[in-house]
Amino acid sequence: MTIDILFIWTAFKEILKALPTTLFLTIIPLFAGFLIGLAVALIRIYKVKYLAGVANGYVSFFRGTPIIMHIMLIYFGFPLLIDLISAKFDWGIQSNSIPISLFVLTALSLSAGAYLSEIFRSGIISVSTGQMEAAYSVGMNTFQAMTRIVLPQAMAQSIPNFTNIFIGFLHTSSIAFIVSQKEMTGAANIVASTNLKFLESFIAAGFIYWGLTIIAEGLSFLIEKKATAYNRGGVQ
Structure with missing residues (x-):
């Protein structure tokens, strides 16, 4: 068997057309997961009654x-519930009128929220309690202390953990192909099936995913260099 180098370039161009879908399935869940994760982390840290x-x-x-x-679970379960x-x-809503992407985004967002909540929780508890006490001593309330002192740190x-989650979900978005979402891995599979050149x-x-990972890193x-400049004595 020989590798068709020219077809790799042909496949590259076709797969690249699915890049917006892949980024959409990566960024939107991470944004939603960011909000979910922060809320869940604070609920767990402060042991909110009933919600914790x-x-x-x-x-x-x-x-x-x-x-x-x-x-x-969400792809098959949510339509039944809806x-x-x-x-x-008597709302007159049919689940088959809802885009498949919405179910995928919901599942990925909930997953991202769980992982990000642990990142937030570990980051928040790593900040010394003395800084919160100092904030209280100058008249700040808990919300002000968290938003101005603890959360930025x-x-x-x-x-680095956020980056790992982004890269992980960039690769995880390929799972969406099993429910007919044509992202990059799905596009690669379609191109390969059409031409019977799976390796190419x-x-x-692989090159596209690798390139995106390098850019993200x-x-x-x-x-990180800008955000942690205070640890080196000021912004550079």
Whole structure:
């Protein structure tokens, strides 16, 4: 067997057309997961009555089960729930009118929220309690102390972990192909099936994923350098 070098370039161009979908399936869940994760982390840290147990169960379940299972559960389970509620309250909504991407985004967002909550929690508790006490001593309330002192430091320290989560979900977005979302891995599979050149197609896809990972790591390095400048005596 020989490798068709020219076809790698052909496949590369075709797969690249699915890049917007891949980025969409990566960035939107991470943004939603950011908000979910921060809320869940604060609930767990402050042991909010009634909610802390729910938050702990949520994190345990979504971190303890594979993301592909989350997608399948929501893809098959949510339509049944939507149809049941719609019929009960006579809303006239049919689950088959809802885009598949919405179910995928929901599953990925919930998964991202669970992982990011642990990153937030570890970042927040790594900031010394003395800084909170100092904030209280100058008249700040808890919200002001968290937003002005604790969270900025926690975020800066967590940048490498955020980068790892981004890269992980960039690769995880390929799972969406099992529910007919044509992202880059799905595009590679389609190109390969059409031309029966699977090796070349997935080599091309691999180069694209690799390139995106290198870009993400580079941006992370620059952001981390700026965000942690205070540790080196000021912004450079």
